[in-house]
Amino acid sequence: MKKHNYSAGPCILPQEVFEKSAQAILNFNDSGLSLLEISHRSKDFVAVMEEARALVLELLDLKGKGYQAIFLGGGASLEFLMIPYNMMKVNGKAAYLDTGTWASAAIKEAKFLGETVVVASSKDQNYNNIPKGYTIPADADYFHCTSNNTIFGTQMKEFPETDLPIVCDMSSDIFSRKLDFSKFDIIYAGAQKNMGPAGATLIVIKEEILGKTGREIPSMLDYAKHIKAESMYNTPPVFSVYASLLTLKWLKNLGGIEAIEKINDAKAALLYTEIDRNPLFRGTAAVEDRSNMNVTFLLNDEAHTAKFDELWKAAGISGLPGHRSVGGYRASMYNALPLESVQVLVDVMKALETEIK
Template sequence: MPRPYNFSAGPAMLPEAVLEQAKAEMLDWRGSGMAVMEMSHRGKEFVAIAEQAEADLRELMNIPANYKMLFLQGGASSQFAAIPMNLLRGKTKADYLNTGMWSKKAISEARKYAQVNVVASSEAGNFTTVPARETWKCDPEAAYLHYTPNETINGVEMHTVPDVAVPLAADLSSTLLSRPLDVSKFGVIYAGAQKNIGPAGLTIVIVREDLIGQTIAGTPTMLDYAVMAKEGSMYNTPPTYAWYIAGLVFQWLKTQGGLAVIGECNRAKAELLYRTIDESGFYKNPVDPAYRSWMNVPFTLPDEALDKPFLAEAKTAGLLTLAGHRSVGGMRASIYNAVPLAGVKALVDFMADFQKRHG
């Protein structure tokens, strides 16, 4: 039986080839006599896994030499505190753009450590667009600007990188590795792994070297980028198995042709799904078309009473976890890298059939 298509926002679908390789290596990693999750993180076997994963990610993303790569615990949410702790660097103010629920969480946490200036917000419009750049009110004394390029819950995405005079910090949890990215435009990039990278438990931080080493007083050791960089992300025991799976995903991405190829596939998937929604006269997407996410596509049905039948029938058809976030409702299809074009085609075919029977 073919595997169902999993449209979960995260933890999300992983490439089947990666799962098969992990299965084959589960009891004995390459003759070591150990499963990866049994290895010492300081043993030569796991060190080799970690070094290969870092090298592959650096190659995939073309990460400049003056950026450190950290493989950490705590999820992207721990970085909401780590960003001001590491990036204030003697200043007291920071700029934040508010475009959705994850932006709000980052702002709330940052306010414990900095004077936060919200440069612009789309909350009044229910987070269905991004404020025009000319309306942003940046603070000339801000140490950095933080934003969330893709709001997983709201399905809003900025498709260009803001040009600002201060270091740019970005929560790329749901878009990292979904297409090419110019890392040199950022001071810090961070991402929880459970979207396009691997299983939950791992967080990747890519930070420019000149921003490391001037933390605020009282910064926990585990959130100090300088400590983690010096220790190769192994100040304590890292999330070894999640790191290993991420490494397999990086290798899989390389076999697919890299980020340029995967990006075109992701564009095609998103265009197909949005076109189906827009042309249906039945389904609706609330997001400003200029800021629609490639990764997270929310949509509603004409009557909420149809939601439960839609989800039940979709599950029977092998289309899983399509319910929208509880704060938004409706449906949401998260179409990350591991969801193939065939999965999106199966979804739109089901949507058309459901509409015929219920429209």
């Protein structure tokens, strides 16, 4: 049966990425060797890394604008520590917006290094909205935010105007919508939503903002060292970078971010319209902050849970249960999830309504 994979991450990737990366494991570039057994410094893999780094900047429209893209291991959680190490001055100050679990984890690591001001938080509302109208201290070294909150289903639609460097964790919505990416000084993202398999982290850095903290930085946490080494300071996560390149190429062939944004908008419109129309369901996030990537919703009457679960499982849907912090359901609709899969879910929601009437 056709599967409809709503997993929150690691998550669905384009089918051609699975096919081509499996093939590369058996025989990479017709070399007679597996992608897994070649040196990361071989000509063939250096070409992969360079193409991936360039394609990131091209897709984000950052080519020739002073940015560098690097792929590291360790996950976005390691960036929570690397960001203040690279951006917070000795005796300096950082400003963070608290919009959910991951924002909160980033704040914790920043506090490890120095004064960290939380400019606003929606924690008291179980993070069901993005705070607005906050003030960012003008003497902070940088402002950090999380563009999309997977667990709570909220997404920043606007970003503050500020003279400070802006650092953004875009782990769960990078490459999904058009933004003026040149307004950001550092963008980082774990691969495992819209980019590739778990194990790689993308960091996009406006190079001129580095080296201003007066802080000594451990080698592996130092962005400048990784940039200088062309993202090969140590052995990179070869397979994850390769599969990310395949995904980025798929996106480019599709028409880039502009094209995927239209598809993502259509998917979100389809599902939110049904949530708002169907009397059995309600969304959990403030309407103006609803995420196009992670749609969180509840049954109005939990007595229908067993029936609904039976229906969506029978339709080939997987990965729909919500995070324990919110309960209910979460439909993660990353780039590679087709509109057709959303239609299947909407049909199931309508079928539940018919059954119950």
